[in-house]
Amino acid sequence: MWLLPSSIIVFTIVLAIPMSRYMAKIMDGRYRPPRVFQWCERHLDSGQQNWKQYTLALLVFNTLMFVFGYTVLALQPWMPLNPRGLGMLAPSTIFNSVISFMTNTNLQHYSGEVNLSNFSQIFFVIFNQFVSAAVGMCALAAIIRAFRGESTVGNYFVDMWRAVAYIFLPIAVILGVLFLWQGMPMTINHSVDQVMTLEPGAMGATDTGQPKPQTLVVGPVAAEVPIMMLGTNGGGFYGMNEAHPFANPSALSNFLVMFGMMFFPFALVLMYGRMLGRVRHAIVIFSVMLLLFAGTIVWAIHFDTMKPNPGLTAHPEARAFKIAVPTAPGGTQTITLPAVAGLPVDQHLGNLEGKELRFGTSAGATFAAATVDVTCGAVNCEHDSLNPIAALSPMAGMWLNCIYGGKGVGMINLLLFLIIGVFLAGQMVGRTPEYLGKKIGAREMKLAMIALLVHPIMILGPSGLFAATNWGMKAENNPAAHGLSEIVYQFSSASANNGSAFDGLGVSYGFNNNPNPAPEAVPWDLATGLVMLFSRYLPIIAPIAMAAFLGMKKSTPFGLGTLRDDTFTFGCLLFGTIVIVGALLFLPVAALGPLAEHLGPIPFGG
């Protein structure tokens, strides 16, 4: 049970160490690629940029990604590689999906195999998965250079090229070959028809009484899955994502996809240290992240794999609660939760609802925690079916959004917590707060606060709005606490640029001509689309500006009186800041959602 998560973590750390060295070398431009690549690099290089130019280039590039993505999806019916003649998605869904993939979120309000042609899979999904993942990495590289006090922060286009061509592409090819070996489909054909199911008649019978054959949708799956994991994108070829046997054929492939999503986020933290020449500092950050990472996994496994589904177990004693009702006699009314008999289900393997058992009992819970920590968003089990309190783990991962986090942006988010921790508590050493020897002033704090506030605003604001209106109340499958979890999860996933879905919400419109779309699909498309947009770019732009202003300052050398950023104490400070600030922001929703469901009557909320 613990072997799977621990072996994946150890395996990833071991490989992330050399990878971080390689990445630092590439982002510092010390790597000499083959000539043809050098030619490309030379022609992309528009010269060194200062932070404003770099940010502008990043925004212009992303705008073009938006236009391109929108075009590809909108023109799907007229594009090649569409033998099934799939139509156009609803405009609101296209809006949502384009932002979703552009922002590295990969929240899918559609189902891959149902709604997308292979052309869209290749030129929309795969293209975005490579490029959007590199955007965060470029931003981190720019921040590191700014911290180093360099007046120019590199060239955005060269950084993009280096990240995609020298880092993502080769590793993705290696992983892809391994996945092919494990049996993942790789074809430009769209479907395999006339497959007979093992259980005759499972697909129903034809008019003549013959068992119906099954149509299997296939495509360039082995091309998509590696970058979907490596780029912590998470937008699957299939709607079932990594629970689908074609997207995750074996226990080994499950191990490798998990490794894939953790690989770069782990390595990037160390790269940060290497590029700044402060490896010990990076190790402290890495350890804090690892502790939180392990914590979320342990929480999920403990409450999901090791505990039965509370909906099926016996509650032998009735419980009574008093609530204040002014009109009732005595002003209080007693609610009695009756004793419930258990259902005859063997639950010694824990909660098995919504799990893919091919990978082992703890694989679902491990994956659920890891995928949100590194903001991948791929899933191999149904998060909606996790035990209520276990679902707190993936939610917390998205709320903190810095437990390794997505490529670059996770590290950037951690820097925000770090700066705030240093500013608030760092003064207790008797010096004005400083990070990397630079004094943190009002301007830097303003930018850090803006970047940090976007996330809770974008989660809590819309969640509150949707919880009290039909937008949310008609979309949720389950009312009350669980329904609130569904709403909060969806916005958390959008705001964290995670893209995993709790599910249980009617958010899919489907094709534009769908006569029976989910009733509230359009508001969900628009709201989550806007949330993704704001939560992506503000927390990238503001920290780049912050790093630039900080970097311009005079650097104070380290002394005995300066706050050491590479000690155990500093780790405790960082850990405490993340946990306390995170808890303070999200405890009320946690109480109303997962905790209320866990502590309340079973079944509660239908």
Next chain:
Amino acid sequence: MGAVVKPFRLIQPSEHPRPPRRIRSRKLFAPELVRESLRQSFVMLRPDIQWSNPVMFVVEIGAVLTFLFIIQAAVGSSRSIVPITYFIALDFWLFITVLFANFATALAEARGKAQADSLRKTRSETPAYRLKATDVIEEVLSTDLRPGDRVVVSAGQVVPSDGEVIEGIASVDESAITGESAPVIREAGGDHSGVTGGTRVISDRVVVRITALPGQAFLDRMIALVEGTVRQKTPNEIALTLVLAGLTIAFFIVVVPIWPMTWNADQYMMSYLVMSEPLRSLGTDVPTLVALLVCLIPTTIGALLAAIGIAGMDRALQANIIAKSGRAVETAGDIDIVLLDKTGTITVGNRHATDFVPVAGYSRLKLALLAAVASISDETPEGKSILTAAQAAGVPAKEFTTLDGAQFVPFSAHTRMSGVDFADGRVIRKGAPDAVLGLVKQRNGEVPAGLEQVIEAIAANGATPLVVAENARIAGVVVLEDILKSGIRERFARLRSMGLRTVMITGDNPLTAATIAREAGVDDFVAEATPESKLAYIRKEQALGKLVAMMGDGTNDAPALAQADVGLAMNSGTQAAKEAGNMVDLDSDPTKLIEVVEIGKQLLMTRGALTTFSVANDVAKYFAIVPALFAGTLPWLNAMDVMRLHSPTSAILSAVIFNAIIIPALIPVALKGVKYRPLGADALLRKNLLVWGLGGIILPFIGIKLIDVVLTTMHLVA
């Protein structure tokens, strides 16, 4: 040469550095201050004043909002499930929270003002005796004096305004300013010429040139600063206020969505319980949400922030240091390097001649005689000590008379020699070896063999060689010894453990300086220092990103004082020095820099500690309030109520009351400062994280529970 290898003598206990006096420190809650502060707390409720403290402004708005709800409940249109008395109690405590915050600020300001008032007492109008150009003295009021006026101050009279002694020497009682009863000497010329208005001349008579406009004297401006009339927020305070405002917005974002989310839960529970009556929990009750917001936003530090800053300057004042701005005190905490003058700081007073080492055929007696003759008119302590030593060496006292026609050549920083020119052309010089040797060579004299070894041996022992030359002949070397202050090594060790580097500034040659530096335990030294080399040293370190503090008194220190990040001028020093520095030490105590740095560090630590405490407090408040909010609809959330509080309303009131009374409870910490110990940064952080971070998490659990118990046993809550 056995004479020069004597060990350093340690000074006697009576010569120990004076312990810092706290003569003007007053009781924290002195009645007259409390009265004034209480009044001021209400005045500060005015929105335009309260606005300057964004966190408390939000609390004030919340309190007013709650008041409107009380009115609504009073006219009977409230649909709330809680009685009006709960609203009144809540509103009462919200207003109390704002008043406590205002009280903390007002108290700190009142203390500063009281300090300033006691200084101002010295500023009353005094008669002045203005010297007219025609040597006629006229009596005028001190307020009529203009810069450039010359006044005569005789024994028993009060110096009418700031100025410089231009004639005469007098002992001055500065106790009005410094509280130190021992008089100090002020004399024309040199670096001890500055006199301050309000001090009293107790002997002799001096002529003072006034340098300040009436009401603009140095102390007047200082008083204005201290009173806070020109008090501006320091950069760090601005940044912190910003972060606190940011946290306030963050918690606003947390609290507002609770309303619709609770409404969602209420709706569901109504259908679950098949109720016809609307179900309402406290989570949709606006005053309760206001209470939650007030508990979450960093009110503790928001209330005490201004007080901490004012108290920092106040503490400096109690140590008899006037900081020209809060920023200067804050910067003091960041200092990396302290430049200390050797004389008076590291060594006791001045060097003493202890021996004469003759060379090239001179006898010891002859050398002593020459040295003594060269020093007859030398008023420096060194010169006087040469006379004493010469007497001890057997030179008869009758030789110590000024020779007719002889001209005394005083020491200057550039020639680094002094001596006497006789009418017959004979010249005697004593001074730094290279200076005297240069002179001898210039006169084509010979440098005797062995001189160099003698000089080196003396310097290597930490003593200063003073070469004596007669015309072009070198007569020998006078040994000048320094006496280290006792306990100075420990003080430097303390500075080092604070993370500071100490640099000794001395006019000595490098060899002597190195030895004394080693003996005293300083990290670095600047030997043969000139004002220019001091300035260059400061610039060099600043270019490396370090912050430098120095102390000075002379006019030639002014550029360096201005350049240094913390320039502490001695009050006894010249006006130029006092203008250039950003702090003035009224005691003129050279070891004060250490205290300045500690005060700065203490200020920043206090700020950090109370901020951390304030944020850490929120954890417990959540555990009290969140279950209470939802008790009406989701009673099982009571499992979160780890404190087992009596009822939802008592839980919320207890949290609000705790939130309010923690402010006055921490006023003493804010005003006195968190105790600073010179540990390394890491150990200090660990200790403070445990006390203020972990303590901040645990304490409110206990406090809220206690308040709840008290409220319940006194039947104050339902």
